[in-house]
Amino acid sequence: MLQGKKIAVTMPAYFAEKTVAKTVGDIPREFVDTIILVDDCSKDNTVAAAQALGIEVHRNETNQNYGGNVKRCLQYALDAGADIVIQLHPDYQYTPKLTLAMASMLATEHWDLCLGVRTSGKGAKGTMPFWRYLPNRVITAAMDVCLGVTHSEFHTGYRAYTRKLLETVPFHTYRNDFIFDNQMFIGALRAGFDTCEVTCPTSYEEDASSIPFKKALKYGVQCLKISVPYFFERLGKKDDAS
Numbered sequence: 231m232l233q234g235k236k237i238a239v240t241m242p243a244y245f246a247e248k249t250v251a252k253t254v255g256d257i258p259r260e261f262v263d264t265i266i267l268v269d270d271c272s273k274d275n276t277v278a279a280a281q282a283l284g285i286e287v288h289r290n291e292t293n294q295n296y297g298g299n300v301k302r303c304l305q306y307a308l309d310a311g312a313d314i315v316i317q318l319h320p321d322y323q324y325t326p327k328l329t330l331a332m333a334s335m336l337a338t339e340h341w342d343l344c345l346g347v348r349t350s351g352k353g354a355k356g357t358m359p360f361w362r363y364l365p366n367r368v369i370t371a372a373m374d375v376c377l378g379v380t381h382s383e384f385h386t387g388y389r390a391y392t393r394k395l396l397e398t399v400p401f402h403t404y405r406n407d408f409i410f411d412n413q414m415f416i417g418a419l420r421a422g423f424d425t426c427e428v429t430c431p432t433s434y435e436e437d438a439s440s441i442p443f444k445k446a447l448k449y450g451v452q453c454l455k456i457s458v459p460y461f462f463e464r465l466g467k468k469d470d471a472s
Contacts, residue, residue: 232334236313236314237262237313238263238307239257239329242268242300243270243272245274249322250280253319253322254283256327258329264310267286268302269287269288271289296408297409297411298406300317301404303317308396324346325432328388329390331428342395342424343390343425345384345388345425347430348386348430349363365450369453370384372457376458378419384412384415385411386430387411407452408449408452409452416457419460
């Protein structure tokens with residue numbers, strides 16, 4: 231526990247056989263109460279590799295896609311009684327050592343959502359492929375304007391949520407694809423929750439998962455499609471207030 235709060239690390243897994251042990255091994259276990267992995271019908275030995283680590287393991291009967299699998303991760307954590315839920319991919323792209331920092335930010339009760347960002351400070355400098363880095367920066371700049379908050383990026387899968395946020399935001403109604411994380415972010419803003427970030431060193435090794443270019447392009451378009459309406463929603467609220 232951390233400051234009296236139960237901490238859960240959830241891992242949406244897909245073909246993570248080669249990296250899950252390394253990921254779990256770097257999680258600061260002295261403060262994490264439970265580690266939950268949900269495998270989305272991987273055709274390798276992800277489930278067996280995770281079970282050998284002594285963590286809680288679930289396997290979807292049918293493929294739920296990225297967002298659908300994250301939903302299940304978050305719900306399992308809530309069912310386990312977690313007060314703070316950290317979403318960590320088991321491909322070791324994000325360092326698990328920052329789970330303590332992210333949980334600590336939320337344990338102060340000043341914030342309810344923390345992003346582990348790759349593009350501030352050292353972050354992914356020299357490791358993120360340029361074809362991913364440039365669109366990340368451009369789309370993030372547009373989203374900063376639309377959402378009315380400033381973050382180094384909105385496209386990280388490394389996130390932490392408070393129980394209060396997860397019980398308020400209707401995350402089960404969101405899409406099952408990669409846009410889910412940013413629907414969650416906008417849902418949090420819409421509900422009045424405050425957000426923060428920490429800088430996360432990132433590894434793009436051979437065994438780390440990566441979204442294909444076509445899906446990345448589709449995801450970028452979706453980010454703008456959900457951000458622009460929120461921009462006008464904010465303008466409408468300002469007009470009503472005046």
